[in-house]
């Protein structure tokens with residue numbers, strides 16, 4: 204790696220380095236070494252980070268992608284169950300500028316096919332993230348106009364246990380809506396059985412013959428319940444509130460694709476009404492089985508709150524025939540099981556929390572104007588959630604799945620590329636754009 208002492212920008216940075224920033228900057232100033240990154244730093248090598256890096260590259264802007272895990276797309280590779288398939292058709296899950304899924308890919312690709320697609324995507328755009336690099340803190344140093352990003356090298360990473368401070372004009376947050384498992388605050392009290400979150404659930408065979416309680420009935424709760432049932436576990440699923448369940452397909456067309464088409468022509472309320480009529484015809488009256496529908500339609504809820512309707516891939520049939528038992532909210536845990544709010548007690552060998560996920564942004568980003576401290580999402584909703592101030596960007600926080608990711612990536616890349624071109628004309632132009640990292644201090 205070349206040093207940048209000959210570069211005016213690097214010189215300024217070197218002098219404005221560790222300990223010279225504002226209070227927040229001090230949080231990351233203890234770094235063992237500093238690295239000046241000519242383009243943006245992107246935190247997260249999932250679909251959102253990869254897509255943004257690819258779109259930047261296509262515009263001639265280099266970037267440095269950091270990920271805490273040892274591979275790209277670790278959320279998909281490590282934190283999903285084996286039989287998972289995309290629940291939107293593959294055409295809605297493709298990333299920008301890439302060829303479609305390879306011939307022979309089924310309409311709803313498997314987890315492994317999607318992971319292979321993401322690996323190929325990273326290769327095609329030569330995106331080579333710095334893996335095993337967990338961002339511990341990031342803050343904007345107004346004195347020098349740069350983001351200070353402190354990353355700890357996890358075992359096996361470049362600096363093995365050390366810490367590096369990256370300095371960049373642009374910071375792209377791509378750590379995702381599903382960064383950490385959400386657990387109920389009450390915990391499990393004295394319960395002695397096995398406890399896990401769906402993000403650790405891999406396959407159902409280890410639960411064969413066991414009584415399992417799945418807490419939560421979003422897409423994870425429904426699909427894990429189905430998988431457990433298919434593997435011979437006696438499965439109960441907690442449904443504490445109203446939910447929308449839609450068939451994954453209507454008249455052979457994906458419900459999602461049909462919705463996208465209809466929304467081009469009709470207001471969302473009409474489309475919701477139509478979806479509910481079809482759902483009633485295809486699924487019957489699901490309220491009989493303890494699945495009460497909200498008054499507001501599924502797409503309206505998705506748009507206003509981000510809560511995804513369940514796209515049924517077979518759990519409903521098991522609920523109807525009693526193989527999956529719907530149970531009410533939990534009042535408290537006992538040593539061997541739970542007491543439900545209706546006063547009934549039941550023992551379970553294992554409890555699987557399908558209680559969703561949270562953003563982890565507040566744990567590392569020292570910024571509260573653009574990102575909300577309470578939920579770790581940008582305060583502005585789609586389509587305005589991608590750009591903050593001072594070169595801060597967010598990708599993959601639209602609550603619109605991979606289509607939202609593609610939108611963000613294109614917007615961010617276009618915006619940064621404009622600024623990049625301008626900065627090339629300025630004093631920092633001497634950066635060697637072919638190199639991700641230019642060392643300014645060790």
Ligand SMILES: Cc1cc2nc3c(=O)[nH]c(=O)nc-3n(C[C@H](O)[C@H](O)[C@H](O)COP(=O)(O)OP(=O)(O)OC[C@H]3O[C@@H](n4cnc5c(N)ncnc54)[C@H](O)[C@@H]3O)c2cc1C
Nearest residue numbers: 247249250251270271278289290291338378379599604605
């Ligand atoms: C089970 C499941 C199925 C889904 N199916 C679909 C679908 O079919 N269609 C669809 O459109 N959407 C789907 N989604 C929604 C969404 O598209 C995916 O969650 C997608 O993976 C989001 O991509 P992302 O890059 O934003 O986040 P992630 O894939 O979660 O990537 C974030 C990355 O950031 C890294 N990271 C986090 N914190 C740090 C840190 N401090 N330092 C360094 N790295 C960090 C993580 O290791 C991870 O690699 C699904 C979501 C889930 C949970």
Ligand SMILES: NC(=O)C1=CN([C@@H]2O[C@H](COP(=O)(O)OP(=O)(O)OC[C@H]3O[C@@H](n4cnc5c(N)ncnc54)[C@H](OP(=O)(O)O)[C@@H]3O)[C@@H](O)[C@H]2O)C=CC1
Nearest residue numbers: 288289290387419420421422423424443444511557558559
């Ligand atoms: N095949 C696929 O593509 C799949 C996609 N996904 C996607 O992944 C994302 C995350 O989904 P998911 O993991 O299901 O998370 P969600 O946030 O969508 O659902 C969490 C569920 O847990 C319930 N819950 C939360 N806390 C409790 C509690 N204390 N007691 C009882 N119930 C509780 C919630 O109910 P309440 O509404 O009452 O708060 C909700 O039903 C979604 O976008 C989803 O669409 C997930 C699985 C498969």
Ligand SMILES: O=C(O)C(=O)Cc1c[nH]c2ccccc12
Nearest residue numbers: 291459505511512602603604605
């Ligand atoms: O899997 C998810 O959670 C998604 O966000 C995909 C998605 C985006 N918009 C939707 C509308 C209905 C169902 C799923 C989605």
